[in-house]
Amino acid sequence: MPDPTESGRPAADLIHAAGPADAAWWRHAVIYQIYPRSWADADGDGIGDLPGVTARLDYLKALGVDAVWFSPFYKSPQADAGYDVADYRDIDGLFGTLADADAMVARAHELGLKVIVDLVPNHTSDEHEWFQAALAAGPGSPERDRYIFRDGKGPDGDLPPNDWHSVFGGDGWTRVTEADGSPGQWYLHLFDTKQPDLNWDNPEIGDEFESILRFWLDRGIDGFRVDVAHGLIKEKGLPDYDVELHILDGELKPGAPMPPMWDQDAVHDVYRRWHSVLAGYGEPDRILVAEAWVRPQERAVRYVRPDEMHQAFNFDFLKAQWTAAELREVITSSLEAADSVGAPSTWVLSNHDVVRHASRLGLPVGERQPNGISATDPQPDRALGLRRARAATTLMLALPGGAYLYQGEELGLPDSTDMPGEFRQDPTFLRTKGKEIGRDGCRVPIPWQKDAPSLGFGPTEATWLPQPAVYGDYAVDQQDGVEGSTLELYRTLLRCRRERDLGTGGLRAAEGFGDDVVALVNTGQGVPTLVVANLGSEPVALPEGATVVVASGDLTDDGLVPTDTTVWASF
Ligand code: GLC
Numbered sequence: 001m002p003d004p005t006e007s008g009r010p011a012a013d014l015i016h017a018a019g020p021a022d023a024a025w026w027r028h029a030v031i032y033q034i035y036p037r038s039w040a041d042a043d044g045d046g047i048g049d050l051p052g053v054t055a056r057l058d059y060l061k062a063l064g065v066d067a068v069w070f071s072p073f074y075k076s077p078q079a080d081a082g083y084d085v086a087d088y089r090d091i092d093g094l095f096g097t098l099a100d101a102d103a104m105v106a107r108a109h110e111l112g113l114k115v116i117v118d119l120v121p122n123h124t125s126d127e128h129e130w131f132q133a134a135l136a137a138g139p140g141s142p143e144r145d146r147y148i149f150r151d152g153k154g155p156d157g158d159l160p161p162n163d164w165h166s167v168f169g170g171d172g173w174t175r176v177t178e179a180d181g182s183p184g185q186w187y188l189h190l191f192d193t194k195q196p197d198l199n200w201d202n203p204e205i206g207d208e209f210e211s212i213l214r215f216w217l218d219r220g221i222d223g224f225r226v227d228v229a230h231g232l233i234k235e236k237g238l239p240d241y242d243v244e245l246h247i248l249d250g251e252l253k254p255g256a257p258m259p260p261m262w263d264q265d266a267v268h269d270v271y272r273r274w275h276s277v278l279a280g281y282g283e284p285d286r287i288l289v290a291e292a293w294v295r296p297q298e299r300a301v302r303y304v305r306p307d308e309m310h311q312a313f314n315f316d317f318l319k320a321q322w323t324a325a326e327l328r329e330v331i332t333s334s335l336e337a338a339d340s341v342g343a344p345s346t347w348v349l350s351n352h353d354v355v356r357h358a359s360r361l362g363l364p365v366g367e368r369q370p371n372g373i374s375a376t377d378p379q380p381d382r383a384l385g386l387r388r389a390r391a392a393t394t395l396m397l398a399l400p401g402g403a404y405l406y407q408g409e410e411l412g413l414p415d416s417t418d419m420p421g422e423f424r425q426d427p428t429f430l431r432t433k434g435k436e437i438g439r440d441g442c443r444v445p446i447p448w449q450k451d452a453p454s455l456g457f458g459p460t461e462a463t464w465l466p467q468p469a470v471y472g473d474y475a476v477d478q479q480d481g482v483e484g485s486t487l488e489l490y491r492t493l494l495r496c497r498r499e500r501d502l503g504t505g506g507l508r509a510a511e512g513f514g515d516d517v518v519a520l521v522n523t524g525q526g527v528p529t530l531v532v533a534n535l536g537s538e539p540v541a542l543p544e545g546a547t548v549v550v551a552s553g554d555l556t557d558d559g560l561v562p563t564d565t566t567v568w569a570s571f
Pocket of ligand 1: 080083084120191227228247291352353
């Protein structure tokens with residue numbers, strides 16, 4: 001069959017070649033992130049839980065996603081909302097029990113949804129039995145060697161061993177008191193004081209994590225999202241590095257030296273080992289997805305070489321400014337980089353660590369993107385943000401590869417941008433004394449029903465973070481079945497993405513639309529889709545004969561694609 005995109009239609013350079021129609025599931029999956037604290041609360045304590053999730057999985061099936069990724073639900077003192085794990089083989093009482101987890105996985109599988117769990121290998125909680133044993137056992141002990149303990153500098157050892165900062169603000173080291181009451185050694189924590197970094201040079205750590213992987217794989221889990229995947233190994237000698245660290249920041253500026261705590265070559269040995277553990281479980285593939293804040297893309301894709309992880313989050317796409325030039329560049333370079341190692345690219349616009357894209361895109365273009373918005377900050381333009389968010393998602397879901405959705409984005413939810421400080425729980429806010437607002441604004445419990453206690457999140461009024469008054473208008477029951485709602489847009493996009501094989505398709509640039517338009521053709525598996533995202537100030541025309549499949553907003557009366565609107569069309 002001749003390639004229909006060669007037949008005089010608006011198609012030009014090939015950016016990415018189509019994959020086979022029967023490509024492995026993770027090469028084109030749409031994965032929905034559940035932040036368990038905030039999705040659905042069955043027991044009414046104000047914190048979401050696994051029975052709440054199980055009861056609502058049908059909603060995700062109807063939405064049309066392929067898999068669900070859970071932020072951590074393990075036993076944890078919750079100093080960093082569960083990214084501080086005290087027991088990797090148990091569920092925190094807040095979320096339920098192991099039996100609840102098994103029931104959730106069984107229900108998901110019944111519905112044909114895969115389940116990916118979060119794995120936090122860079123650090124444990126300070127309440128993990130290993131850390132408690134390390135404190136008790138004292139300097140030089142094998143127990144201490146599971147973490148990164150060092151003597152302090154200065155005559156009394158009262159200065160930290162080096163000048164590393166914590167990503168959450170403040171020092172990266174904390175001094176302990178030894179069992180005899182004397183001031184003791186220091187331990188490294190790249191995040192909160194309650195998240196001591198593990199010493200991955202100690203073979204015991206690798207063995208333990210292989211065993212943890214097997215524990216969850218044996219329970220039927222389909223994959224792992226690997227937290228801070230670029231951080232496990234530190235440069236030998238822990239050389240000084242007096243630079244502030246920020247979440248999702250690929251530290252490497254072109255030509256800059258590699259920060260000694262990130263992206264050390266030896267991390268890849270860890271992922272090769274894990275790959276072979278997962279491969280031992282046969283088909284369908286179990287997967288690893290890297291949260292690695294690594295630049296440039298050529299280094300980032302080393303995490304997804306054929307014998308390592310399967311996917312990595314594409315934070316360059318998430319961080320791209322709302323300009324056609326930047327989006328075109330990041331789409332092209334992401335696919336090129338991923339193709340160079342034979343991996344799928346992935347796409348993501350929101351997660352639990354960033355301002356939701358419906359709010360982010362309502363801020364002025366070109367400014368530094370905040371990791372949280374407070375009432376005293378310039379407020380996003382909510383209508384503009386939603387319009388652009390819908391256009392951005394419509395562009396994203398047309399791209400080949402895997403895509404990640406963050407709970408609530410299918411409702412067009414904005415961040416909570418006026419949360420009083422007293423409610424905030426992100427350690428970033430606490431450690432920087434409010435200088436960094438932190439991530440609570442994107443973590444607010446989901447509105448399911450406008451006229452119900454806690455907007456239907458749970459059976460009581462309780463919510464662990466306050467829901468903004470405006471959230472009622474975004475509730476699922478306000479959008480379900482309503483033509484033009486964001487929820488119905490997502491459902492249509494996901495259905496059409498599947499029907500038109502956009503996840504495995506090839507991608508070409510489409511020409512003749514002007515600099516302010518991202519115009520692409522996804523070749524699908526033979527039925528091409530023209531994708532036009534108009535970021536310019538003037539409406540643009542679709543080619544003659546093109547028929548709109550789905551649009552992120554209304555077209556003009558004469559059928560033009562207006563500003564901040566994306567259209568899929570057949571032609
Ligand atoms: C990752 C998580 C973030 C967490 C941090 C420390 O970046 O996404 O939420 O705070 O790791 O575990």
